[in-house]
Amino acid sequence: MQNQGTIDFRGKLPSSEALIHTLVNSYMLSASLFGCVEVDLFSHLDETSGTAISELADACQLSAAQVQKLVSFGLSVGLIIERDEKFFSSSDAQKLLSRHSTDNICSAIEHHSRHVYPLFGQLAESLKSGKPISDRLHLSSAQSDTNEFYAELDKSEKDFNVFMTAMNTFSTGAGTRIADALSARVGSATPLRILDLGGGGGQVSIEIAQAIPQAQITMIDLEKATRFARAEVGRKGLSDRISCLSGDIFARLPLTEADFDVVLISAVLGDWSHDYQVKLLANTHYYLKPGGCLAVSETLLDDDLAGPILPALMSLYVQILTEGGQNFSARSLVALLSGNRFDHIEVQLNRAHGCRDTVLASKASG
Incomplete structure (x- = not known):
């Protein structure tokens, strides 16, 4: 955005x-x-x-x-x-701010008003306990064997749709930036098989498909999210190029090993603890072809952790919602990727454009 x-x-x-x-x-x-x-x-x-x-x-x-x-x-x-x-x-x-504008962020504002604003009133409690505000989450097994995160927040279907629309609003522009970076790195003239892990409401996959006509995308998320994303993909006329499948991104999915040219993880890694990050990156390594490209989209802190303000606020947001989530600096994200069998890491800061930063890496052998 x-x-x-x-x-x-x-x-x-x-x-x-x-x-x-x-x-x-x-x-x-x-x-x-x-x-x-x-x-x-x-x-x-x-x-x-x-x-x-x-x-x-x-x-x-x-x-x-x-x-x-x-x-x-x-x-x-x-x-x-x-x-x-x-x-x-x-x-x-x-x-x-006008609902008549195609660029309006009213759903994002509605999400903040209904869902985020009340939680921030409990920030001090979360910081003191070192735990998320878990009474606002309905996790089926203390988050150890489940990945029902946003999809099982205490919301009605209507509220969930507001939430997903807001996530798409916040993601506007990120997919286009990722597509530009991918085209420069791996090219876009030949067909690309792309796996989007935790694709949410589908905005990023939609933008990539629009920017890279040769891309075929498989998007994975929880059932509630994929139902919303499937409808959005259909409205954009992209159902033949984007498949929205339900699944647990931290488990080994029924996908063929080394079958994808690109794996995308957009605004997901920072929401989870280190152990879950390692699980997700191991799965990513498994799905990628040899030398395939990992694209990570996150709103990055400066290496001195002194800003900018948006990722600093987002670190406090995930403190409220997740166990161990924290926004990355570029340095810490590069260290995480290099420590989990990825190399040739490239960081692209997109702050001037107001959308999330992009980090590209290659699957290392071994």
């Missing part, structure tokens, strides 16, 4: 009293934005060229006084513009 999470707090914002107070109050900023999106304030602003408070109140089914409070918030952060007592969305708000 363009410019996602690319604010450089260390380089562009002063370490000052004002910044500290902004951080203290930032949960209220987020909640206010969530409220605006929940009542579709920006969608209604987008429907007409200039909207009065009374018109917004009717559209949002709120009182004029309540809408004025939301509009005041939007004005204060520059997301709403006022001219002659008529109100307009800023261009970025119109693009990202």
Whole structure:
């Protein structure tokens, strides 16, 4: 996603009293934005060229006084513009916060509001115990023999679909970047068999298939996720090139050894403990052809672990949700791959484009 999470707090914002107070109050900023999106304030602003408070109140089914409070918030952060007592969305708000925009991130915001925001209120508890907030997870056997992670979060089918749509939103652009990297490394003129382990809602596989016409992709995830992904693939007209299969990515799947040119692991490794990472990489090595390419997509920390802000926040997020998950630095990810029979490792940082970083490696012999 363009410019996602690319604010450089260390380089562009002063370490000052004002910044500290902004951080203290930032949960209220987020909640206010969530409220605006929940009542579709920006969608209604987008429907007409200039909207009065009374018109917004009717559209949002709120009182004029309540809408004025939301509009005041939007004005204060520059997301709403006022001219002659008529109100307009800023261009970025119109693009990202109106459901009428094809680039909107409303499902991602809804996911944060419903699912992530409440969990972060228990971050200190998780840090003190060293455990995830397991009472919000419904794992069938203490996570030792099951890999039911996101798919068995305590959500209705509707909530799960919100979650999967949000994951696809967060993944927008990552598949295109991976495809560019793969084309430069292994070429795209000849047919490529690609295995996507933990492909979630299918966004990354879809983008790769669109960018590399010769690619045939097998995507593996839990049944709930693959049902969602299969529908997304069908809507894109790619069902003949992307197969969405249910399975446990940490177990040995009924796939032929050394049958794939590329194995993709996108936003998965950092969610799990070291033992699970080793299992997944061993399976990856098994599925790859000799000299085949592993593509890992993660949002990487700097080697000094001092930022950027997005992967630092994601490390705290996986602290709440998983046992032992933590975001990688480029150095630590390279060490993990080289220690698990991969070589010729190449790191591509995609921060300027706002999407996850890409790391490519080759299957080493032996």
